[in-house]
Amino acid sequence: MFMAAIEGTIVSTAMPSIVADLGGFSYFSWVFSIFLLMQAVTIPIYGKLADLFGRKPVYFLGVIIFLVGSILCGLATSMPLLIAFRFIQGIGAGAVQPIASTIVGDIYSIEERSKIQGYLASVWGISSIVGPALGGIFVEYIHWAWVYWINIPFGILSLIGISLYLHENVEKKKHSIDYVGSGLLFVSISALMLAFIQGGVAWSWTSLPSLFLMALFVLGMGLFLLQEKRALEPMMPLKLWRNPIIVISNVGSLTTGMIMIGVISFIPTYVQGVMGYSAIVGGFSLAMMSIGWPVSATIAGKVLIRLGYLKNALIGGFGLIIGSILLITSEPAFGPIWVGIGSFFIGVGMGFTTTTFTVSVQSSVEWRVRGVATASNMFMRIVGNTVGISLMGGILNTRLAHFLETHSNKLGGIDLDITNQMLDAEERQKFADDTLALLQEGLNISMHYVFWGFLVLAIMSLIAVSFFPNGIKTNKQL
Structure with missing residues (x-):
């Protein structure tokens, strides 16, 4: 869990420096999107394999x-x-996060599970506070490569711990793997992601490529659903989606996942590119979300049994809305503290909602489908991440490209790659003051379109969780 949590914040903090070193700002969102795409495609597969062959071997394969x-x-x-x-x-x-979460669901009762999920959130807090600090230190004093290499010791420790202490008895029998379903899912989600990333930038939203990709997504998902109905052991059993708790949790995970990746991806860029602060400051503005998340998740885990799913989730929904409003109203003159407070409230929202989603899903199914049920919830969150970074990256690129074109008489024939220099402290000093101010204004305006997207998604999340039952239900009742 530490490795999964630190991956988000430490990489995001370092991304402006990575872009400044390697170039290619127009590919910025692809660094996140391709990672999230493969997570989205493989999570249901790993979840199903974990139900068929046990948690340990599948977890080992994924971590390696x-x-x-x-x-x-x-x-x-x-x-x-x-x-x-x-x-x-x-x-x-x-394999990392969903199977770790599934193991927790296996070894604790529902009463213990809600508290343990809150305690595990503290791991996210520690790693996510350490992550931005390490990211800033690596970027400024060593090399950005260490934001990836830091995973190695923790991954090895995790493998050793699972090897020594996880003992499970799995029924041995011949299984049928749903390869066709996996392939159709990969094609569908890939088409959707590519449409969002390139739409409005490389081609217009109504162009032939955009329409073709969206049609491919719809066709692929249609064939995927048909395949899941006829598969002997479907990758994602459709009967799970008849469970209202799973439906509500998964829809909520989709929208909150879009918000989460937007904050992680763009807050450091906003603080560094628009406000002109260092990578460390940008990292700590983002870390405020990572403080609000574990604190609220710990509280949510302790009060979940008493308050029930509905009240817990509503608290989270309102936290997301408050955080989004603070980001919309932020201005460079307010400084990074205002942004940090907005990030904190979004973290509060994420803590209450994700704890409720995870516990409710795991408590509404039996062991034999808990892996795939947990994976379906993680899958929807990662799909939200994938669509979110693609959509918001497209919005950012579209608005910034429009701004640069509108002010081309003052800025000359520059393109989106000018942002590479804005995110590099040394290169930024080479701009004339009026040119830098104009570029920062363009990036600021573009970022606020993204922040408005956060608010729309927060409202959608609140509407979704309002359908939760008032109380706690277990798999015996469902």
């Missing part, structure tokens, strides 16, 4: 692939290579 990808990412010499290595890293990452 993740560590190999991490080593390669640190060795990347160009943005395309980094994206390729993040592809490998993402394949392994699909």
